[in-house]
Amino acid sequence: MARKKVNAAKADPETVFEKGSTKKRFSNVNGCELNGHAAKRPRMEDRTDYSRWRMRDDESRHTWHYLEDDEDAKEWPQTLADKYFLGLPLDLPDLPPAKKPLDAVRNGLTFFEKLQLPSGHWGCEYGGPMFLLPGVVIAWYVTKTPIPWYKATEIKNYLFARAHPEDGGWGLHIEGETSVLGTALNYTVLRLVGVDAEHPKMVKARVTLHKLGGATHAPHWTKFWLSVLGVMNWDVVNPVPPELWLLPDWVPFAPWRWWVHMRQVFLPMAYLWSKRWQAEETDTIRALRKELFVEDWDKINWAGHRNTICSTDNYHPKSWVLNTINWLLVNIWNPYLRPDFLAKRAEAWAAELLDMEDKNTGYANLAPVNGAMNTVCAYVRDGPDSYSFRKHIERLEEFLWVKDEGMFCNGTNGVQCWDTAFSIQTVMDAGLTEDPRWRPMLLKALQYLDSQQIRENVPDQGKCYRQQRKGAWAFSNKDQGYAVSDCVSEALKSVIILQKTPGFPTLIDDQRIYDAIDTLLTYQSPSGGCSSYEPPRAGTWMEMLNAAEVFGNIMVEYDYPECTTAVVTALSLFSKHWPDYRSEDIRRFKARAVAWIKTAQKPHGGWYGSWGICFTYACMFALESLSSINEYYDNSDYPRRGCDFLISKQREDGGWSESYKACETGEYIEHPTGSQVVMTSWALIALMKAKYPHIEPLKKGIKLIMDRQQPNGEWLQEAIEGVFNKSCMISYPNYKFEFTIKALGLFAKLYPDETVV
Numbered sequence: 001m002a003r004k005k006v007n008a009a010k011a012d013p014e015t016v017f018e019k020g021s022t023k024k025r026f027s028n029v030n031g032c033e034l035n036g037h038a039a040k041r042p043r044m045e046d047r048t049d050y051s052r053w054r055m056r057d058d059e060s061r062h063t064w065h066y067l068e069d070d071e072d073a074k075e076w077p078q079t080l081a082d083k084y085f086l087g088l089p090l091d092l093p094d095l096p097p098a099k100k101p102l103d104a105v106r107n108g109l110t111f112f113e114k115l116q117l118p119s120g121h122w123g124c125e126y127g128g129p130m131f132l133l134p135g136v137v138i139a140w141y142v143t144k145t146p147i148p149w150y151k152a153t154e155i156k157n158y159l160f161a162r163a164h165p166e167d168g169g170w171g172l173h174i175e176g177e178t179s180v181l182g183t184a185l186n187y188t189v190l191r192l193v194g195v196d197a198e199h200p201k202m203v204k205a206r207v208t209l210h211k212l213g214g215a216t217h218a219p220h221w222t223k224f225w226l227s228v229l230g231v232m233n234w235d236v237v238n239p240v241p242p243e244l245w246l247l248p249d250w251v252p253f254a255p256w257r258w259w260v261h262m263r264q265v266f267l268p269m270a271y272l273w274s275k276r277w278q279a280e281e282t283d284t285i286r287a288l289r290k291e292l293f294v295e296d297w298d299k300i301n302w303a304g305h306r307n308t309i310c311s312t313d314n315y316h317p318k319s320w321v322l323n324t325i326n327w328l329l330v331n332i333w334n335p336y337l338r339p340d341f342l343a344k345r346a347e348a349w350a351a352e353l354l355d356m357e358d359k360n361t362g363y364a365n366l367a368p369v370n371g372a373m374n375t376v377c378a379y380v381r382d383g384p385d386s387y388s389f390r391k392h393i394e395r396l397e398e399f400l401w402v403k404d405e406g407m408f409c410n411g412t413n414g415v416q417c418w419d420t421a422f423s424i425q426t427v428m429d430a431g432l433t434e435d436p437r438w439r440p441m442l443l444k445a446l447q448y449l450d451s452q453q454i455r456e457n458v459p460d461q462g463k464c465y466r467q468q469r470k471g472a473w474a475f476s477n478k479d480q481g482y483a484v485s486d487c488v489s490e491a492l493k494s495v496i497i498l499q500k501t502p503g504f505p506t507l508i509d510d511q512r513i514y515d516a517i518d519t520l521l522t523y524q525s526p527s528g529g530c531s532s533y534e535p536p537r538a539g540t541w542m543e544m545l546n547a548a549e550v551f552g553n554i555m556v557e558y559d560y561p562e563c564t565t566a567v568v569t570a571l572s573l574f575s576k577h578w579p580d581y582r583s584e585d586i587r588r589f590k591a592r593a594v595a596w597i598k599t600a601q602k603p604h605g606g607w608y609g610s611w612g613i614c615f616t617y618a619c620m621f622a623l624e625s626l627s628s629i630n631e632y633y634d635n636s637d638y639p640r641r642g643c644d645f646l647i648s649k650q651r652e653d654g655g656w657s658e659s660y661k662a663c664e665t666g667e668y669i670e671h672p673t674g675s676q677v678v679m680t681s682w683a684l685i686a687l688m689k690a691k692y693p694h695i696e697p698l699k700k701g702i703k704l705i706m707d708r709q710q711p712n713g714e715w716l717q718e719a720i721e722g723v724f725n726k727s728c729m730i731s732y733p734n735y736k737f738e739f740t741i742k743a744l745g746l747f748a749k750l751y752p753d754e755t756v757v
């Protein structure tokens, strides 16, 4: 497989920083800040002036801008939402103290309304994972994209703020334990943005990395990025042959059957692996070769370290099947059998699929992992001046966010449709949709969801293996355009709720509602449950090919109580208003789905959550599902056991508290910092949906939520709320508004006379 190293560009990236030669090249990239500061290597400051940051909302495309010019700053004042995101003082007046839960709902909404963004949605940071920013920064660096000083400065601040207080390393996510992945990649980011290797924090991180074995002990994705950067040799990367994409569709492990995130990540990875593409060497790259390893770089046996991995990173050890396949690929297929014409054909087909993903998302891509990788592919294939590469660079901006700690990368290009849908339902649960006080806010939210409904399937849907999406909503926005079963469901419910409320216009006509239903009805698995982006395309045995090591359950779709419930409740609401449309299909779908939810109940009575932490989150959805078929605490064993499980976990202070460790281990584990308002709200919603008959535990929980509300109506951020792939956590900062208000609202409706405090 001795293929030639391809280098697309000639100039030394560090020279580019120095001479400012890229200034012209990027000067018309949609006003993004790539042009201004190429005169020198990014200068590193202590911090930027936070009064100069602005978040721009272009129809829910979010980009952060730093206004260096005083005039610009005056013309574009900071909004309250900007200040909130940046952690600046808001100077809001105190609201009248809440005497009853409904007062707390009103106060909460008064605050939350102020965070609604101009195009009608709610947005927020979506950080947590610590492996996303490295992809973006490495993609910038290897494509010689200038990094302005203010970004470099705030990236440094974020990573310093998030370094482990004792060992100075980084984990897979912000609450996680130090790992080789986190430390090797984030140390590299700091060096690439210009931090000196002898900075005391860097020395500390390096010592920790070396104690863990150095970068040779990193998992697959880290080895991949460091090979692209030229800090590692490609021989250390387990094979990602693009030939896999040439397999006929009937092959049981063909990539089209993988979970969409895996196939969209392994696709650009395969393209670059096949080309063994590496960035041009720079002084920093040469320095990193000395800093990241315990051995002498020249003497490292790269192929010998393919499977070396530190135990902290080895959440899902590779199966013997995968190890055998990798051995055969490395020792037989690549050196002796892999014909050049086949490699070229595979690369060409991979490139075509990459093009389709780029075009279908307007170069925004599914998520930041493939976003960054596709950027490098566009650069390698189409060159630095190409349209595709420029568009990628422009759209990568939408993954970045700035908060009080600095600049980092979000898990997606936002949470727009998802959070907007929950925000609407929150008002509905409190019985306030008809209150004219909230109409302007709700109307804007409805208009937003109207604008974001996906109206067409992607062109050549079959060819690029995409799922039907007409009538759907994505998690973030229409640009990204990937339908998810529960995102469609939550958005649809919110639209129906508002459009059936007197005083709201019908923006989405019946046909468009039917389109959403038709798409939703495609999501059921043979088991009866529902998965996330697509119904499962292969069995769970495919996890034997899970090469990422750090994540569990990534290779195929699974059925999730959360997704299944959302679809069930959306179908129920729809049938109330349109009882004749596909009524038999819907009846059968719901019966099978709820039967599946019952089978997913654990012996202790709880349900395991895959997208929120953990049992408390999934119990909320499962008990809501059961209530939709009139099964409650009093008349059914399933909700009764679910409620008893939750009650057994209520803490002295009335709250609930779950740690991310529960997601990793599958056991309920409490968070060391005690009760959390978000989990307390989830548990209370679950209990109320199941008509739990005793008011005292509910009152205690509601009191905790009310006590934690601030005088201006807000709640403060507590521990992380979300998870994916069992091992990686992700923040949902708006949950502390949406679910607290929802719990308070439901309680106020059930017990209107209770004062609680």
Ligand code: LAN
Residues within 6 Å of the ligand: 261, 262, 265, 367, 368, 369, 411, 412, 418, 475, 484, 486, 487, 532, 551, 562, 563, 611, 723, 724, 725, 730
């Ligand atoms: C998300 C975010 C939203 C989430 C819900 C809608 C909450 C869930 O119910 C269904 C799955 C979904 C859409 C989801 C899937 C995986 C995502 C996209 C993420 C957790 C956000 C980030 C994550 C993505 C996989 C991050 C990139 C990492 C890789 C391993 C490729």
